[in-house]
Amino acid sequence: MIALTSTSRQLEMDLASASSVALDIVVTFQDIRYADQVKNVGTQLSSSNGVTDVIIATAPTAGVLRLIQSISVCNRDNTATETARIYYDESGTESDIIQVDLSGGDQLYYEDNQGWKVLNSVGSVKSSDSNNSNIGVSLNNFSGDGTTTAFSLTTSPQTENLVWVYIGGVYQFKNGFTISGTTLTFDTAPPTGTTNIEVVYISDVTANVPPSDSVTSAMIVDATIVTGDIAAGGTFTLVTEQATTSGTSITFSDIPSGTKIIIVMLQGVSIATADRVQIRLGDSGGVEATGYTGNIAQIVTAGNPTVESPTIGIGLTLDAQAATMTLSGTLILCLEDSTNHTWNWQWVGIRADALINYVGAGFKDIDTALTTVTLTTTVPSSFDAGAINIMYK
Numbered sequence: 001m002i003a004l005t006s007t008s009r010q011l012e013m014d015l016a017s018a019s020s021v022a023l024d025i026v027v028t029f030q031d032i033r034y035a036d037q038v039k040n041v042g043t044q045l046s047s048s049n050g051v052t053d054v055i056i057a058t059a060p061t062a063g064v065l066r067l068i069q070s071i072s073v074c075n076r077d078n079t080a081t082e083t084a085r086i087y088y089d090e091s092g093t094e095s096d097i098i099q100v101d102l103s104g105g106d107q108l109y110y111e112d113n114q115g116w117k118v119l120n121s122v123g124s125v126k127s128s129d130s131n132n133s134n135i136g137v138s139l140n141n142f143s144g145d146g147t148t149t150a151f152s153l154t155t156s157p158q159t160e161n162l163v164w165v166y167i168g169g170v171y172q173f174k175n176g177f178t179i180s181g182t183t184l185t186f187d188t189a190p191p192t193g194t195t196n197i198e199v200v201y202i203s204d205v206t207a208n209v210p211p212s213d214s215v216t217s218a219m220i221v222d223a224t225i226v227t228g229d230i231a232a233g234g235t236f237t238l239v240t241e242q243a244t245t246s247g248t249s250i251t252f253s254d255i256p257s258g259t260k261i262i263i264v265m266l267q268g269v270s271i272a273t274a275d276r277v278q279i280r281l282g283d284s285g286g287v288e289a290t291g292y293t294g295n296i297a298q299i300v301t302a303g304n305p306t307v308e309s310p311t312i313g314i315g316l317t318l319d320a321q322a323a324t325m326t327l328s329g330t331l332i333l334c335l336e337d338s339t340n341h342t343w344n345w346q347w348v349g350i351r352a353d354a355l356i357n358y359v360g361a362g363f364k365d366i367d368t369a370l371t372t373v374t375l376t377t378t379v380p381s382s383f384d385a386g387a388i389n390i391m392y393k
Contacts, residue, residue, distance in 0.1 A: 001112060001202055002068035002097065003162070004029075004060050009090040011057035011068065015048050016083035022047040023082060023102070026072040027057045032065045034164060034171050037139075037198070041069070048073075048084070056086070063171070065164065065200070071110040075102040084108060124224060142197040144190030153182045157201040166198045167191070236263070241389040244269045248380040251287075252373045252390050262392045264331040264373060266316070266349065269386035274320045275377040277327055278313030281343060281364055282372030289313070294345065294362015301355045312378070314345055317358060319378065326352045326386065333373075341366045 004010065013025060025046045032039050046056050060066035075082050081103050088095040098116055100108055105121030118126045142151045144167070157163045160179045165172040167190050177186045190197050242250050244266075255262065264279060271277065280287050289312050296315035297305040308318050317327060329349025336342045342365050349358040375388050 002071075002110070003202065004057065004066035004068070005162075006090070007059050007062055009088055010055055010059040011086065012053045012089045012094075013048060013056050013073070013084060013086045014053050015050055016085070018050040019048060019077065019080065019082050021075075021077040021080075022049065023084065024072075024074045024076065025054070025056050026070075028069045029057060030067045030069055031060060032067065032200070034063045034065065034166065034200075035169055037200075048082075053089070055089075067112065068110070069112050071108070073102070073108040075104060075106050077104050079104050124221060138201055138203045140199045140201075141195040142190075142199070143195050144193050144197055146192045147189050149186045149189045151184045151186075151197065151199075153184055153199060153201070153203075155203040156182050157203050162202040164200045166200075168193065168196050169198075236261075236391040236393045238391040239389065241387050244375065244383040244386040244388055246383060248382055249374050249376040250383070250388055251375075253282075253371060255371050255373065255392055257369055259370065259392045260335040262333040262370075262373060262390055264333070264375075264390050265388065266330075266375075267328050267387050268352065269327045269375075269388065270325060270384050271321075271323055271377060272382045272384045273323050273379070275323075275379045275381040276310065276319040276321065277316045277375070277377055278310065279316065279331060279345075280313045280374045280376060281333075281366055281370055282374060283341070283366050283368040283370055285367055287372055287374050288364070288366055292362065292364050294360060294364075296347070296358060296360035299357040299359065313376070314347065314362065314364070315360060316347055316349055317351075321351075322353075323381075324353055328352060328386075329358065335370075336363065341368060341370065343370065 002011070011027070015023070025048065027044045028041065029044070030039055030041050044057055046054055048054055056071070057066070057068060071086065073084055081101055083099065083101050085099040086097045088097065100118060102108055102118065106126065107119045108116065109119060110116050120126050138153070138155055140153050157179055160174060163174070163179060165177060165184070176188070177184060184199060239252060244250055269277065280289060282288060292311050292313055294314065295307050295309050296318065297307045298318045299305045306318060308315060314331065316329070316331070317325070327349055329347060331345060331347045334344050336344045342363055344363045345361065347358065347360040350356070373390055
């Protein structure tokens with residue numbers, strides 16, 4: 001809340017240096033007359049004048065509270081960056097409110113209960129400061145009975161200086177009452193009357209935070225989300241590549257709970273003896289060697305595809321493939337049912353040593369949450385070349 005509370009307080013702005021083009025300034029405000037709470041609105045237009053102080057909102061007249069509703073400062077110069085400072089001036093004493101650099105085409109904008117923001121030339125938010133977004137004006141009425149001195153306000157005022165009290169429409173000086181939390185206590189009990197006590201004050205209010213899972217894509221400005229705004233788990237995690245140059249199996253373990261997609265990538269994988277290359281899935285109980293459902297098809301340049309349906313793993317090749325093969329491709333695993341831990345899979349691969357392609361699809365139910373992906377063979381045979389890696393989210 002920006003409030004002009006006396007006839008000696010006004011709002012001013014200056015620039016850090018001279019500017020070839022003046023900045024346009026628009027201020028809107030609401031005046032509240034203390035005596036009868038009559039409200040009026042107004043607008044004040046002005047332009048910057050380099051380092052010279054410019055009054056952008058004049059002080060209110062006696063007996064009036066001026067509440068600033070909005071401030072707009074527009075840098076029409078499309079090349080120069082200007083540093084604008086907005087501040088209170090109370091009888092020559094300056095108190096800074098905000099200082100900000102405005103690039104060419106930028107607009108500094110303030111809205112009561114929303115705070116400050118800087119918009120670029122197309123209206124997208126470059127930066128914002130919501131420090132002023134959680135304050136508001138409250139109004140309470142009470143009826144005096146000639147004996148009661150303490151009255152409970154609905155919320156706590158920020159300070160006693162931001163409280164204005166009227167009895168029978170007459171302003172009460174601040175030395176005639178005290179504020180403690182939400183309790184307003186008069187030195188002398190107000191006289192009997194119906195709603196003859198009126199209290200206007202500036203207080204903290206709860207910020208309007210949307211509940212979880214309530215923000216839709218339609219509520220987000222297009223092209224404003226960047227990678228840093230995406231929560232962990234929203235992007236893929238690429239782990240460390242492992243060589244397939246020795247051993248009969250290569251395992252990726254510690255796949256985190258909540259993973260829904262796993263991509264397995266093979267590059268130039270080779271085996272020492274003829275065998276079937278396959279993937280097996282595992283959970284906390286170990287790697288599972290049964291219960292796989294799916295087909296793997298081998299496509300060659302001539303003839304019909306050859307199809308097999310292995311049940312002891314996700315087949316990436318047909319059985320007894322040549323030891324000279326170099327296998328590359330991508331296997332995609334997707335969690336279809338989190339209750340039964342059903343994983344659907346789809347595979348596309350090639351042999352670089354021959355004109356042979358592989359395609360396959362299927363599914364596998366595992367006992368609990370998936371934690372492990374293992375590359376192995378049927379016999380098993382040893383790996384002697386290539387690499388494998390996974391990524392997940």
